[in-house]
Amino acid sequence: MTLLKIQGDLTEAKFLERLNRFTARVFIDGEEQLAHVPTSGRLKELLLPNATVLIRRCIPNPKRKTCFDLLQVLSQDGVWVSLDSLQPNAFMERLLIENSLYDFRNIQRIKREVKYKNSRFDVYTVDEDGKEGFIEVKSVTLVEEGVAKFPDAPSTRGAKHLLELIEATKEGYQCSVVFIVQRNDAKHFTPNRDTDPQFSENLEKAIESGVKAYAYTSIINRSGIQLQKKIPVVL
Known part of the structure; x- marks a missing residue:
C-alpha cells in the first residue's frame, strides 16, 4: 500500500x-x-x-x-489527524505515480503546479490516449459524526478553482477535484454549506458541468500517510 x-x-x-x-x-x-x-x-x-x-x-x-x-x-x-495542508498534494502525486487509484488508472504523465489562465492547478495529467486533464487537491481535516466536510473556513480561492475547472472542462480537459481526508473516520464527504455556501454551490455547478469529484480517507501515523478507502461524495 x-x-x-x-x-x-x-x-x-x-x-x-x-x-x-x-x-x-x-x-x-x-x-x-x-x-x-x-x-x-x-x-x-x-x-x-x-x-x-x-x-x-x-x-x-x-x-x-x-x-x-x-x-x-x-x-x-x-x-x-494530519494538519499538513501540503501533504495531500504530495500524496496524490505518489498515488498517481504508483497507479494506486482506480479512478485515475490510465494516467501516463503528471506534472505538479501547472498554470492555467490566471491560476495554477495542483496536478496536470495526460492519460494513455493523450487526453490532458487537471486535478485540484483539497485537504480535509473536519469530520462531524462520520461526515467529512470542506472547507472548515470560507475559501474564496477554493471556490475560484472550481469555476476554473469548469472552464477547463469546457475546453476539453478532463478535470477532477480530489478531497483527501487526512484521517480515517469518515463515511462520506459533503461540502460544508454552513461555512462556505459559495464553495458548495460551485462544487455542484462543477459536477453538473462534467468535473469529477472524489474523496478518499487515509490512515495517519508517525510514519506518514497511507490510503485507506474511497468514500462517496454526497451533495
Whole structure:
C-alpha cells in the first residue's frame, strides 16, 4: 500500500494555544515552545487546550520564528489527524505515480503546479490516449459524526478553482477535484454549506458541468500517510 513518509522524527507534546493562523504554543519536555501550524484552516474542533499533538524539530534557520512544526493532533475521538495542508498534494502525486487509484488508472504523465489562465492547478495529467486533464487537491481535516466536510473556513480561492475547472472542462480537459481526508473516520464527504455556501454551490455547478469529484480517507501515523478507502461524495 502506498505510503508517503514523513521526513524527520515526531515527538509527542501538548497543545496550549494558537497565537495566530500559523503559530501555536506547545508544551514539551517541561518547557513551552512555539510551533508552526502548516495550515490556515480553523481547526477549532481539533486544536483544543491540552490536546495531544505530534511535532517535529526543524533544522535551525535564522529566518524562522519557530523551532518545531505541528504536524498531527489526536482528536477527542482518539483519531490521529494530519494538519499538513501540503501533504495531500504530495500524496496524490505518489498515488498517481504508483497507479494506486482506480479512478485515475490510465494516467501516463503528471506534472505538479501547472498554470492555467490566471491560476495554477495542483496536478496536470495526460492519460494513455493523450487526453490532458487537471486535478485540484483539497485537504480535509473536519469530520462531524462520520461526515467529512470542506472547507472548515470560507475559501474564496477554493471556490475560484472550481469555476476554473469548469472552464477547463469546457475546453476539453478532463478535470477532477480530489478531497483527501487526512484521517480515517469518515463515511462520506459533503461540502460544508454552513461555512462556505459559495464553495458548495460551485462544487455542484462543477459536477453538473462534467468535473469529477472524489474523496478518499487515509490512515495517519508517525510514519506518514497511507490510503485507506474511497468514500462517496454526497451533495
